[in-house]
Amino acid sequence: MQQQPGYSPIRYMLALAFFWLMAITRGYCDGPQATPSIFAPASTPAHEIYSFSFFVLAITGAIFVSVASLLVYVMIKYRARAGEEESEPPQVYGSVQVELAWTIIPVLIVAVLFLTTARIIFAIQDAPEPKSALNVTVIGHQFWWEFRYPQLGIVTANELHIPVSSKQHPQATYLRLLSADVDHSFWVPQLGGKTDLIPNHPNEMWYQPTATGMYVGQCAQFCGVEHAKMLIRVYVDTPEQFQAWVANQQKAGVEDPKVAAGRHLFETEACMNCHTVRGTAAKGTFGPDLTHLMSRSTIAAGAALNTPEDLHKWIENPANFKDGALMPAMQLSDQQIDDLVAYLTTLH
Numbered sequence: 001m002q003q004q005p006g007y008s009p010i011r012y013m014l015a016l017a018f019f020w021l022m023a024i025t026r027g028y029c030d031g032p033q034a035t036p037s038i039f040a041p042a043s044t045p046a047h048e049i050y051s052f053s054f055f056v057l058a059i060t061g062a063i064f065v066s067v068a069s070l071l072v073y074v075m076i077k078y079r080a081r082a083g084e085e086e087s088e089p090p091q092v093y094g095s096v097q098v099e100l101a102w103t104i105i106p107v108l109i110v111a112v113l114f115l116t117t118a119r120i121i122f123a124i125q126d127a128p129e130p131k132s133a134l135n136v137t138v139i140g141h142q143f144w145w146e147f148r149y150p151q152l153g154i155v156t157a158n159e160l161h162i163p164v165s166s167k168q169h170p171q172a173t174y175l176r177l178l179s180a181d182v183d184h185s186f187w188v189p190q191l192g193g194k195t196d197l198i199p200n201h202p203n204e205m206w207y208q209p210t211a212t213g214m215y216v217g218q219c220a221q222f223c224g225v226e227h228a229k230m231l232i233r234v235y236v237d238t239p240e241q242f243q244a245w246v247a248n249q250q251k252a253g254v255e256d257p258k259v260a261a262g263r264h265l266f267e268t269e270a271c272m273n274c275h276t277v278r279g280t281a282a283k284g285t286f287g288p289d290l291t292h293l294m295s296r297s298t299i300a301a302g303a304a305l306n307t308p309e310d311l312h313k314w315i316e317n318p319a320n321f322k323d324g325a326l327m328p329a330m331q332l333s334d335q336q337i338d339d340l341v342a343y344l345t346t347l348h
Helices: 009-025 046-076 098-127 239-249 256-267 307-317 334-344
Strands: 132-140 144-149 154-158 158-165 173-179 184-187 196-198 204-205 213-219 229-236
Touching: 046 098, 046 204, 098 229, 132 158, 132 196, 132 229, 144 158, 154 158, 154 239, 158 239, 173 184, 173 334, 196 204, 229 239, 307 334
Parallel strands: 132 173, 158 229
Antiparallel strands: 132 144, 144 154, 173 204, 184 196, 184 213, 213 229
């Protein structure tokens, strides 16, 4: 194979390694949601994975340094010198000590890594669920997330709220993972590993966050054309913030006479067939529950900010933000879209 001018395999590999390191340590910084670093754990399972990863890096790093040091030593010590005649170095055959060393040491290293990996996997997957745990059902759709809180009677989308855990008040959140269509994968790097959502095969995972804040994630399994814009936001709240959020989410949709035209349009067009607004005739389940739409920071699973301007663009043509979105363009006039936006922005 003929190389193109200026092509260097070493330079290519170094560039690839550089961009990979930038991606996992600093994340991407464009769009309404950036990809976080996996090296900033904020949950018990994530801390376990983080500590284990550094243990593996320490072992593999020691192997690399040892082999590279021996290689450099041999290259320098036995290099060809000016005036010396080329000759074969002394050959070693049938050394039991050498053969035992290069067999036993790798076997021991693999055994240690295997046993440590198994311990971490079972410690995370088989952790007993406490009675005080918050249960959330996560359903993956093309291309958005549905979150159901069966203990609280709450249904929301794309933005998950969970309480923080502390030594005084330990609080775990257990997620039951389902898929409504194809394979998805739920991954919030700072809170834990990734777990697949497979049709007709429920999976489970749990978080025990140690710090409040907003943590972002991503569907990590290719699930269709807009897989890359199936984003996740997890808000870890203080107990007071979480209770206030729960109280608001349990309310029915707000009735406002000033937006009657928008509500009428919502209930007479196809909107009500796909979406739910509690307290109205809209009972659709194909799309996200919009009862408290304006309590979310983003729309379209994190692809756009939840502002009146972006709502208008989204209703006018979802392809403005997600080219493969399953929501159709409704072919409404600007006035009709303005009426709909006026109604939707009252849903707090």
